[in-house]
Amino acid sequence: MNKKSIIFSTFIVISLILVGCGANGNQSEGSSGDKVTLTLWHYWSGHLEEVLQSNVNDFNETQDGIEVELTFVPYNELTQQLLIGATSQDVPDIIIGGINEVQFYAKSGILENINEQVENSGLATGIYENIAAIHKIDDEFHGLPLHTNAVGLFYNKDLVDEPPVNWDELTNLATDLTEDGKYGFSASAHNSQHGTASWIPFLWSTGSGVEDLGSPEAISSLELWKNMYDESIMPKEILQKELEEVGVDFYNERVAMIIGGSWMIPALEEEAPDLNWSVAQIPKDQMHASVVGGESIAIGKGQSVDEAWQFIDFLMEPERQLEWLKATGNFPAISEVANDPYFQDDEVRKVFAEVISTSQGYGWGENHNEVNTAIYTAIQEALVGGSTSEEALKKASEIIQPLIEE
Amino acid sequence: MVKQSEFKRIIEKSKDYTFLMPASLFLLLFLVYPIFFNLNLSFRDVNVGNLIQGERELVGLSNYVTVLKDPLFVKALANSIVFTVGTIIFSTCIGFMLALYFNKPFPGNKWMRSILLIAWMTPIIIIGTVFRWMLSGENGIINEILMNIGILSQPNYWLTDTNTALFSVIITNIWISIPFSMVIILSGLQALPGNIYEAAKIDGANRFQQFFYITLPLMKPTLLVLLMLGVIFTFKVFDLIYIMTAGGPADATQVIPFLAYQLSFGMYRFGEGAALSNISFIIIGLFALVYLYFIRREEVM
Structure with a gap:
């Protein structure tokens, strides 16, 4: 009887250790492949998630080097999970979070400074001053507005x-x-x-x-x-x-x-x-x-910045942006897009497009x-x-x- | 020769201790480590500013001072005490009455007893939501009933009114706690020896005398266990408050555990949150000491 229990508990301990090792082994295997896998955290479900997924699929198909994977994190837990992850330098590559949280995340050291990429890409031109300000720390971009409301x-x-x-x-x-x-x-x-x-x-x-x-x-x-x-x-x-x-x-x-x-x-x-x-x-x-509310997209500190930027650049393309806004029912942060008839010829959308251009986060x-x-x-x-x-x-x-x- | 047998004995002994390994490993990992981690955290200045980068400076007792000085702490402590005492008194009394009732054999007894347990088995999120609806001032059933029998002349906004919010949450919690009290007390009652009651009957004791001079004293150990568990369960209430009021309106239902949660995960002042949960740990610990004292006295007697 005694012997049996000892054997049994030893067995359990050993198998636990093996399971632990196994998991580790798998992880390192995944990242050593020639394809870079990017994790994207978001808190959408239902229709919004579908729209995001189809955009991600489009991106994954356009090239072979990068694969974006979505991870759903409940809205109320996103900040906590990011903070917990950040204490062990383990934040996702890409984060889609609340526009009014960007300052908080950036000052807490969760987000990468992407000012150079933003300036070089020209995406910053045309973003409303008030919205751009929300994404800047010491005048440097730490995220970009995906859409506003x-x-x-x-x-x-x-x-x-x-x-x-x-x-x-x-x-x-x-x-x-x-x-x-x-x-x-x-x-x-x-x-x-x-x-x-x-x-x-x-x-x-x-x-x-x-x-x-x-x-x-x-x-x-x-x-x-x-x-x-x-x-x-x-x-x-x-x-x-x-x-x-x-x-x-x-x-x-x-x-x-x-x-x-x-x-x-x-x-x-x-x-x-x-x-x-x-x-x-x-x-x-x-x-x-x-x-102003809405969602912003940003890059996690110390992650695969170049690859993540490629995805953001892809998503922020003006035409894709307009499609995105139509599909999600949200509003642009760029005056050029806001002047599109889609926003200007509709009684309700016109009001919001104007409200957003003048209000603050x-x-x-x-x-x-x-x-x-x-x-x-x-x-x-x-x-x-x-x-x-x-x-x-x-x-x-x-x-x-x-x-x-x- | 002597040495060898000594060695053998130690080996034998240590084999026994290996059985403790899984349990103690588990406790170390999931209980002792977090407690000490929390203790350490409470003496440091940890907030969003330095959580990820920078030094988590040792600040001694300053987190404790900040928490204790906060006027909200006093309010939360008072609410916690009212909440705990109110819940325990009523749920124990009502639970006792129900237990006495179900202790008598009658048709359908077991069936009804199981139904009563439903309240205890239902997830708090469901109970909290249902009570929120029932207590609603606009179209809640509780207002409807009270107005129909003429107790209220106009609807009362139970959870929105700062005067009734805490009271309403307590009522809900009493409802949740009754079945637990009943089951514990009932099992105590069923263990009482029947011959004492026979002897009392022969001596001419009436029902009340039987209850106060026999049942109650004999039930003391059970009641102590129940009170102890009840105080701990109730004092650390979090889910019910979170679902029904989230500490509002205007902090009328703010209690210590919820305040600690808000400090840590609402404002990300982890040091202060840790300090407050340690304070709450100490308060519950004091209850436990009182309980141990009573138990010890019982045993001596």
């Missing part, structure tokens, strides 16, 4: 004849449209990026910014939301709703106007084909403002997550936490100020 005011045309242009019009119209179980206006106040991205256009519209949250202008922008929330013109449960869930209330005609993202359009068309809707710029205080480098947390907490504190807008923003400002000054 933005938030805007979605409105139900059956209820809203003329979309509101300024805050007073928004409040008045929303008040009129609010009745028994229906709301005039809705936006995400979720304790995540969703809440921050939905409110920050209002902050920017006053001419203020996150570096100046204590200012009367900043306070007035939160006050606008708080008043509508207190009057139940905005639904009470927006604190628990992400942008997509706010969108669901819009499909179901429970709200007349929402702050929504351009990426919601395909879902909107599919889920509510009969809904009569359109898009306008977010109502303004001083000027129209919006938040909201990446705050390595402090991205602290700033984001401080802002959505302030929104929630003002709406339900018993603080006034001033108190809530002052608290956020006390957290953000030292971070920015560092």
